[in-house]
Amino acid sequence: MKLLRYTIYLYMGLFFSCRKDSGHLAENLRGNDSISPYYVDFKSLSPDYKLLKQNKIEQFYLKNWPKDDLSGGFLVAKNGQVLFEHYGGYANRFTKEDINPHTPIHIASVSKVLTAAVVMRLIDTGKLELDQKVHTLLPEFPYKDITVKMLLNHRSGLPNYAYFCDDRKIWNRNMLTNRDILNLLAKHKFGLYFKPDKKFGYCNTNYAMLALIIEKATQLNYRLAMEKLLFEPLGMNDTFVFDYKIDKASASHSYKGNNVQYGFDFLDDVYGDKNIYSTPRDLLKFDLATYSKKFLDPKLVKQVFKGYSYEHKGVKNYGLGIRLHEWDTGEKLFYHNGWWHGNTSSYVTLKNDTVTMIALSNRFSYKPYKIWKLAPVFGQYPVKPDDTEGAE
Template sequence: MKFPKYIYIPLLASALFLGSCKEKEKNIASHETEIIDSDALSPYKIKDKKLDPKYIEDKKKSLDLFFEKNWPNNSMNGSFLVAKNGKIIYEKYEGKSNFSTDEKINSTTPIHVASVTKVLTATAVLRLVDREKLSLEDKVNKILPSFPYEEITIKMLLNHRSGLPNYAYFADDTKVWERSKMLHNQDILDLLAKHKFGLYFKPDRKFGYCNTNYAILALVIEKVTGKNYRTAMKEMIFEPLGMKNTFVFDYEKHKDTASQSYKGNKVLYENNHLDDVYGDKNVYSTPRDLLKFDMATYSDQFLNSVLVSEAFKGYSYEHKGTKNYGLGIRMLEWETGEKLYYHNGWWHGNTSSYVKLKTDTVAIIALSNKYTLKTYKVWKLAPLFGQYPIKLDKDDVTN
């Protein structure tokens, strides 16, 4: 399958140093760092003026204090980055990707981003929609004929309104699956076709977050492109955006070499039969690579503005509240009009958070491979950059 010529041209060239791993790198945030060079700015007219040095210095002080209070005594074991207008104004790297081999985490260390993978999977689907290879309203069984639920559409998978059961639950039933065998995406589809498990609710009736939706979307990508999900993601997203340290985990190939996953006490998490399913998880990336992706979402050349609008709007208003879900992105919507977009992730000991302050062109990214809930607190930094009705403890960002 051929994609437009512009896709194969790296739109984002890194001006970041990619030097050797040094322990001092965890304190690398000492200057403004360009994530895109001048030649690559043309498709991304995103307030590309220089940031005021005073603005950068003020934000750094607040962010450094937040980091030290959130992860004191080098306790993060991961990576943290904040950028404005595509420029890194703060980043930290601490800990080890593998305690047994003493490999340290640095700016080029890919960490399992868990469910932040859904943001990337959704984007690949939307790019196929953009090329008119499929439609958001297409029934899933139009693309995957053995899919047994006739009412479910591509959009319902993307916004978690399908009602599908969670594969992690039915694959745990020994009458359904032998846990000594690795489960794959095609196995999930085959099990759905064979057993026709009952839906949790009628399609499009309500929101129900479910990993099965994105495991099936990965198969949709494969069917439409004629390529394995790993290859399709590389060609549609990772390579065009210069995400050189991002890949889709392959159990047999990467189980011993990829960043490992640890419990809070540094005990290694063992892999299990669910570790080779992709689409809902299993992308490994770095904050710098995710920033390249974040910047691309502002460009019509990457994804047309109509589809961007479709992605960044809520679809579930059955219950009052600020929480909602778009197409592969969570959001907080306040009655006052402010919106905050984000996605968190958890798998084994890996926790992740990608926060997008779209109005302010700010990205906040935190990844950790040692279990901690503190990763999820970074969204509270939003008031540092714009008007958001979020209570930020001043003690966390001021002396």
């Protein structure tokens, strides 16, 4: 009986706490927030539709976080209208600083989605070319056949910097930077894992190099370039690129599953592949901008949201900074997951149904990766209950 009473109280608490901010995003962003110039005003949802979907999302949330032990943020929206939103846990367990809608959390490899977006915007404005050879932008880069596109879709064959820098004969464990990675590639000319564009091979080095390319094309530090080209225009006011020297004391912490804090290590100042801190609401703003013709030429958008690796049969593929599932039914689901230290993240966008689903956690958990299983709530997605996804 006590357990039943607890479940009822928990459900009621979630029902009211998660719904009080629900509604049209434009209405939610009054006050300190701002509306993006790329905002697309979608059709309003009927009260009956919203109630039906909210109930299903709440059931999913209660099933996966039965004790309301979320340590992060969870948001589901359609047409820019938030259907369900919840926050919990601590940004800093020592000071008991609560996580709230404006608490930036490390989004790990979901950062790649944002890095790719800025690269595509630079291509859109003619400052870069998709098939441009990387060495024409970064002269030290020793692999002459690798292009910008191959970095974006992980078909370069580059070795992972985390692996070769783990060798103390190559790197002394001082704080590593993107420029250090490029210099090490130039010095050691590590062998490629495979011939460029032969197959898919997910690799963080690709996006560390893309961050340097952004710097070369904009003549700005990556942190400032991301702020000027993406965060500020989209009103992503709670999003920033981590700077180890400045932010290590103030940024939200990350924790193991048993709540033991993760410390920083020598890889924690590399950006492009990771190191963006954001919120579900800010990522929703980004997702909505991707529907705007003002944000990116529709022809380039089509190139982002298509698969490039068909060497092996299957549902999974990778576009330009985004993962995708392509089913024989014609349905497509786009997403990216992330995992760094104790931070796990998932960003899912259902383009045909204008649905955004975001789950962030600063305490290690596989639960954020399950959010994509909500897809059948919004369309004919053949998602099986036992389907699982990896970290990235």
